Amino acid sequence: MDLNSDLGESYGAWRMGDDARMLDVVTSANVACGFHAGDPAGILDTLRAAADRGVAVGAHVGYPDRVGFGRRKLDPTSRELVGDVIYQIGALQGLAAAAGTRVTYVKPHGALYNTIAQDLRQATDVISAILAMDPSLVLMGLAGTPILDWARERGLRVVSEAFADRAYTPQGVLVSRGEPGAVLTDPAQVADRMLGLVQTGRITAIDGSQIHLRADSICVHGDSPGAVVMAQAVRARLDAAGVSLKAFASPVGT
């Protein structure tokens, strides 16, 4: 099982998250590429810290919307979206090379992540962008959504992820942030849920029913208060249960 988190999201004088401590916990780091967050010097610092710890690096590509942190729906043309995705992955690859590591996967961020989970046109653009510049990159997507199949059909390797601190509907979809109970805040409860998911492939939905969820990676958020504590709790519970944690794609060349 892989444990991933969003990192490199500081910007200039503004700090976000505690990358150094989070990199001691996770096995894969989704690193911002400068469009929704991250400046080159700060990204490079995070990449060096990831390289030091042998943590795998993914390109956390987003819409070009820094003030909105990539969380707002945008409507780019295919031409624009393809270009934006390639540009960001390339920039991160350059910085990763300088940090002595390499980019092994792509995890879109925020509104782009949510959009391509369901929207065939934008999903196709992201997939085409990856195929055009480096088809060896793995695409990480939301467990149970069509993007995973669309990407697989085009020949990309995919991994699916579950969100540690989010509630699921009986249909296996994330409960919207605005609804009551959507976000889980108790580290012990979250750790229990994730261990259960890993051991049984099932998780308790918000209505109490048990649902199947196929996940290759668990996402622990990096930007909320208490993020590191929760990530540590999940990691500790999995470690204690003997679950082997490692990245799905090694930062060292094959």
Added chain:
Amino acid sequence: MDLNSDLGESYGAWRMGDDARMLDVVTSANVACGFHAGDPAGILDTLRAAADRGVAVGAHVGYPDRVGFGRRKLDPTSRELVGDVIYQIGALQGLAAAAGTRVTYVKPHGALYNTIAQDLRQATDVISAILAMDPSLVLMGLAGTPILDWARERGLRVVSEAFADRAYTPQGVLVSRGEPGAVLTDPAQVADRMLGLVQTGRITAIDGSQIHLRADSICVHGDSPGAVVMAQAVRARLDAAGVSLKAFASPVGT
């Protein structure tokens, strides 16, 4: 001899230069990387057009100052400048791969170009950035300036360039744009000067004296009115004189 020009400098809805026509003339294209100019989709178009014609591609990296077109002096820290240069080269490498070509050299733009020609600290940062991410890249610099030696000493391959449409002082330095006679506008005169430079290694300075100038490439500007006409005049004169024009670094892998 190589003929280079600054391209890919449109931005979103704003056009600059005529990349398609200029790519029919030059052998090397300095392509904007998004910091002083260029958006990913537009850069990708330019890279595809360069790939189609077998024109070599260089990373035209600049200060992060779009509204100033990278022409204003800026005072980044080493940490910032190193990160910015790597980021831009990486982004262009990604787009170049998608366009079926590759980045073979780096030519800093505008105020960064002028600054590193003489400023050891910022020059060192640019050189370090290139060495850290891809030491096979060639650095293009202004003929007769210290940056060429500084880069050579660090192990980088360098090429020097002369400016087709600019006057030189008796010391071999460009006459500042603000001074009378600094910019040459007659295509025939410019073409004659460049043929003379190629054949003799000398050029007439603004005071009428003959100076030596070692140049591996000639820069014809891409963003001024009449730019294509002047580039065509230089190319035609060199072609007619039997001067072989080709890029110093092939876009096809060695």
Added chain:
Amino acid sequence: MDLNSDLGESYGAWRMGDDARMLDVVTSANVACGFHAGDPAGILDTLRAAADRGVAVGAHVGYPDRVGFGRRKLDPTSRELVGDVIYQIGALQGLAAAAGTRVTYVKPHGALYNTIAQDLRQATDVISAILAMDPSLVLMGLAGTPILDWARERGLRVVSEAFADRAYTPQGVLVSRGEPGAVLTDPAQVADRMLGLVQTGRITAIDGSQIHLRADSICVHGDSPGAVVMAQAVRARLDAAGVSLKAFASPVGT
């Protein structure tokens, strides 16, 4: 009748439109505010030229999306949209004061214009922003759309506009740009249509039927090739027919 056009849309080194010539034709100038286009120095030049000619000035506020020229749908929160609209109007008011004129109206741009024509939530945000900072400002909107009523109900003065170079459906809605015949390019035909509209309050729809259209202003575009020629043709036809052209809101204080 008022004649308006989008101006001030250059950005740094990038030119767009011919503001000086267009200002000789129109009676109201929708001036970019820096979010979709326009830099402060360039906007100030345009405002001075407008002031010299006694052309009224409107704030052409847009989404914060320069690379997309404000033409892409965005999904800001109310808090963000209210802030963005006030910020842009205030910035233009400051520049207008320095240019010896003042902002008399607001015309949202591009995707924001189209969105608020129909979307109550974003329309309410724009209206609230204007009311909060200067309720004397007039709101310009698309003839026949709900935004005009929504704004009027909140106490804003509104003006409606027709687009000179666009076809209309039998329902009085603009034919989408992508469809055949959506954009008219013959200056004489466009001038005839606009004179007919002014004289009869009716216009021929794309299916040949006559529709009623209540318009206080005619928009001639400023950024396409031939824009000035078409604007001049419309102006000349209206002048020749004795139609009095003047801004609906005077740039000189009441």
Added chain:
Amino acid sequence: MDLNSDLGESYGAWRMGDDARMLDVVTSANVACGFHAGDPAGILDTLRAAADRGVAVGAHVGYPDRVGFGRRKLDPTSRELVGDVIYQIGALQGLAAAAGTRVTYVKPHGALYNTIAQDLRQATDVISAILAMDPSLVLMGLAGTPILDWARERGLRVVSEAFADRAYTPQGVLVSRGEPGAVLTDPAQVADRMLGLVQTGRITAIDGSQIHLRADSICVHGDSPGAVVMAQAVRARLDAAGVSLKAFASPVGT
């Protein structure tokens, strides 16, 4: 005596400083205008909080360099700098009107602040910008620097400020941040120094000598850890000594 601090410097999802608590301490708030920091919605929040407390508002205008937080030297033309300053003041005036307050002064930020303290050309541009758009605005500058005289000669009202947490040279100039002892961190010591300055017009320089310093306002920084605690210490010491603290310019119209 006036107590001022830099506020409104969050940006989108990134937080900086604790504006609400600092506004309980200071009498004047230098509010970011979006170029070095601040987004419209966040600035509006800060302005409303300032209005609630009757704290005066100044425009904290900066270079257009968000990633560098306006701390890097830049070399704008006069045309650019004049436009940028007017734009920022106007934007803040618009937001202030919506918040029920008004902008009464201008305090340039970071590298712009330091540059205009000594550089006549850029100082002249800032002064010209203020005069062109609203000559009733007061300019705040560093005590003992030429900008104060230059502005006064042009007819602007000026106020001078001392920095609470910074050491001074025997010549009355700030010790550069890089040097040992340049930044003071002990709240009690800083409070003592400021009370002494207010009562005697003198302050102890870094070499132990006593220097005269004419200051109308004391700046307490808002973005460092412990900033609020230090500001509270200064305020408490001055309050206890019976020093009357109030803004030099009232937020309520004259």
